[in-house]
Amino acid sequence: AQQGEGNLTVSNINIPMELVSMAVVEKHFGFKAKQVLTGKSAERFGAVIGGQLDVLMEQPGDVSKYVEAGQLKPVLALWPTRFDNFPDVKALGADYGLDWDPLLRFRGMFVKQGTPPEIVEYLAEVFAEAYKSEEHQDFVKRKSLDIVDSFRSRADTTKIIEDSVDVYINEFRALGLPIREGL
Template sequence: MKKAIWLVLLIVTVGLLAACNSPQSSGEAGANNVSASKEEVENFPEKSITILVHTSAGGPTDLMAREIAKAVEPILGQKVLVENRPGGSGATQMAGIQSAKADGYTLGAMTPSQIGLIEGTLKDQYKLDDFSWISRTQIDPYVIVVNKKSPFNTLEELIEFAKENPGELKIGGYGAVGSGHNVAWNILAEKAGIEATWAAYESTGDAVTAILGNHIDVANSNPGQVSQYVESGDLKVLGVMNDERLEDLPEVPTYKELGYDVDTSWTQFRGIFGPAGIDPAIQKKLSDAFAEAMETEGYKEYMKKTQMVQGSMNNEEYTEYIAKQSELTKEWYERLGVE
């Protein structure tokens, strides 16, 4: 009898130890998930919201976060604060987002950088489902820029030279091989059948400085970063990676117009995301509020001043878009040999 009792106790003890030492279940992994009541959804938000930014103050993503925060405050009826969390090319901010309570009060500003981290250096740490994709807020198209003294006056001339002189052209842009700017250049290069040497810079501004000093032959940049130098005549824009010509650069043709049918879904976009598990009704409420904010006169004026392109997406559309961007990122990482 005693042996039987001891056997039962041993089995129970082993079972409890196994449960304690087993890997997290999906429920435990989503411990930050918040299921909001009908009343909580109706009253949301009841306090200030914070948007974490993965860059230092003053850059285009920081500016977007501050402009969208200012525009959405009257709509939500609460303060929307912006907090800069630079570090690790976005890793510091992502850690802050993922660990936050999924109640809709902690959000983040984002660019393709976060997707690159999820599919690149942090692929063992994060997956797309670790986050909620709330809203796409703008598009910042890629453009090809040369110095005023460059012999190239058209994209066709540049590509013809590159065909005749493989690898001689020095192309500069933000980030190493596999960055958004680098992939954008490679998408064009593949369609044109050319090769060039990539020069990586710490910021788009650094690449613009390099092209102004004639240290590189070509810069892959964005309109807002080069507009003042185009107006002054110091730089020439030869082409834009967009479906349509830009309102502020009407004389600049798209790649497709010139016969290079590139995938324009690869673009410099910005948006808002949050931790996984935010109640769907609160996600929709935030998404709708950001969409309304993007229609305000103040936000539209900011968009025009910085030469951004309207790119509003609700949370459902943005979630699908992010999944496609993730697949495209993985495809190009494989092509370029990015680990």
């Protein structure tokens, strides 16, 4: 990456989380990559496997079968620590000293403002139980979503969302991207 500005080509998806994450990596290591953006995973993966591009930025679960087949090799974990399933892959935090909370792809269940607290609490308990179910845990394992504990309480989810908004605002400003008024 540091052998020439823009010489490293990165296959990436054109959504804010990945763009911001790549900007953080570039800033930390002091280089600028040429990103080739597409929403089609087959194109992103194939461009690297076929040698047209150098690096693929992707979540582990989506590429695990290609790693197992020897077609792709993980080279960097955008995480504070190394992952147990890729112990030899260096992590941004532990190995390169980046003090950053990575952006997470999160999903949540939301209810209308003003929903009675007892209903909110009941739904939180039901969803927590569903998450713990054997069927869902099999899915989590199959998709390599167990790299980190992905279940969050209501309070933790609120904190992740608020922290992520702050990261996006700061990085969007640094990248010169538009930010909604009032943020």
